[in-house]
Each structure stands twice: as C-alpha cells, then as structure tokens.
Amino acid sequence: xxxLMKVLCLLAFVLVFAAxxxxxxxxxxxxxxxxxxxxxxxxxxxxxxxxxxxDEGFWDATVNxxxxxxxxxxxxxxxxxxTFLSGLEKNAPVVCE
Ligand code: HEC
Numbered sequence: 048x049x050x051l052m053k054v055l056c057l058l059a060f061v062l063v064f065a066a067x068x069x070x071x072x073x074x075x076x077x078x079x080x081x082x083x084x085x086x087x088x089x090x091x092x093x094x095x096x097x098x099x100x101x102d103e104g105f106w107d108a109t110v111n112x113x114x115x116x117x118x119x120x121x122x123x124x125x126x127x128x129x130t131f132l133s134g135l136e137k138n139a140p141v142v143c144e
Pocket of ligand 1: 081082085086087088089094095098110112113116117118119120128
C-alpha cells in the first residue's frame, strides 16, 4: 500500500469516528433540551426518573402517549427521547437531580 493510501485510510477512519461521536453528542444534548423544555410542562422529572432503566418499548409507548396527552413533540423529538431515555440508567443525575 502506498503512503498516500495509508494516509487516506487513516483520514477516512478519523472522519467516520468523529461523525459518530458528534452524532451521539447531539442526540443526548437534544434529549436534555427536550426533557427540560417539554417534559416538565405537565409533571416533574420525578415521574420520568421513577421509570429509568426501562426498555425502548416502554419509552416508545410512553413518549407517544405523552404526545397524545398534549406534549408538543415532532416524530424526530420522539425518536430522540426514546433513544435518550432508554439509554439512561436508574437514577441518572441528568433526570433525577
Ligand atoms: C401535555 C402534558 C404532558 C407533557 C408535555 C408530558 N407528559 Fe408525561 N404525563 C402526562 C400525564 C397526564 C401523565 C399521566 C397519565 C399517563 O400516564 O398518560 C403522564 C405520565 C408520565 C409518565 C408515567 C408513566 C407511567 O406509566 O408511570 C412518564 C414516564 C412520563 N409522563 C414521561 C414524560 C416524558 C419523557 C415527557 C417528555 C417527552 C412527558 N412525559 C411530557 C402529561 C404530560
């Protein structure tokens, strides 16, 4: 393999990795933003906190039901919140403190 090819491969790897981590970062930032701006309009975080540690199926059903309750959430917001909340552990400080 030529030196140029090696450099290009390395560059491609770095770019893919950077794109992955940036994407994850953005999803959790958005999750936090929606949590603080939307989810506490009707009830406290306590209600969300109590359910942490549950799976995607639970959060998919719950967040969709919140839209039915009147929460202003786009389809993308719902996807963000399902990923964000099902990825948190019980008592995660971002929700519970
Ligand atoms: C428009 C008002 C409203 C908004 C906004 C809202 N909720 Fe709720 N939420 C409710 C009501 C009403 C209940 C109780 C009835 C029910 O469970 O549907 C509830 C209950 C819950 C429960 C308890 C469910 C259970 O089975 O114990 C969780 C968890 C929850 N909400 C999470 C969220 C999250 C996460 C968001 C933001 C994405 C959110 N809520 C936004 C009205 C709202």
